Amino acid sequence: MVLLSPSVGGLRKLLATCEDYAAEHGLKYNSKKSEVLIFKAKNQTPCSVPPVILDGTALQIVTKFKYLGHVVTEDLKDDLDIERERRALAVRCNMLVRRFARSTKEVKLTLFRAYCQTLYSSSLWFRHTQRAYNALRVQYNNAFRVLLRLPHFCSASEMFANARTDGFHALIRKRVASLFQRVRGSSNSILKMIAGRYDCKMQAHWAAICIGNA
Incomplete structure (x- = not known):
């Protein structure tokens, strides 16, 4: 469960x-497994944060946490979550x-589609560096090459076209389009x-x- 509040006082309530x-x-929250994450505002960093108490215990303040498998960070950037998915993709491959x-x-193609094309929560990636994004793309391409024993320097677009399988960018577009439609x-x-705010940056993205x- 996640609680969101614009202030410490609101969070305490x-x-x-x-x-x-x-x-x-007759329930009890586990304070040892509960954490506080403070999202950073532009040019504003709190000098000190009053303690947040749960069942008499001050909760630990963290800079990141995993919610439903997605890594959320204090700066709302997605590099760590992209790296999580890159590592998971390497393990599956x-x-x-x-x-x-x-x-x-x-x-092998059936297995690749089932195990390597999930890219969990990729449609939510919004703020990230090109370096992190490219690292995942390279991992995805290399996973396909290794599984099908293709030459290391063969064309990525050609190998996916010949196999009639989505390349990295096509896969991301489909994931985003699916979420967009559901929203x-x-x-x-x-x-x-x-969905009704056409000036929304997420919609533009x-x-x-x-x-x-993009």
Whole structure:
């Protein structure tokens, strides 16, 4: 569970509500597994942060945490999450290479689509360096080459075209387009607000990716 508040005072009130609910229903929050993350504002860094207490214990202040598998950082940048996905992709690829080295090309392509094209939460990546993004792209291309035993310097676009499989940029565009469509079709009030704001930077980012300008 995540609580969001614009101030420490507001966060304390939210926690008090949670504690009251837990007491009424015979529950207890684990303060050792609870953390506080302060999102940085432009040109504003707090000199000191008052303690946030849960069940009598001051919560640890962190600079990043993982929520539903996605790494969230204090500066709201996605480099660490992209690196998480790059490492996970490398692990999955190595597993496929070890276990299915003697399989046919058709089997390897099916496995690649199933295990290497998920790129979890990639449609949410918004603020990142080109270096981190390129590292994931190179990992994706190399995973395909190694699995299918292709030459290291063969053309990435040609090898994906010949295999009738999505390349990295095509895959990202499909992930973004899918999320964009789901946001626009959602009945959730917050998502409807985002979908209705055509000056929203996230919408502009999605649109740029879908038409190939990012």
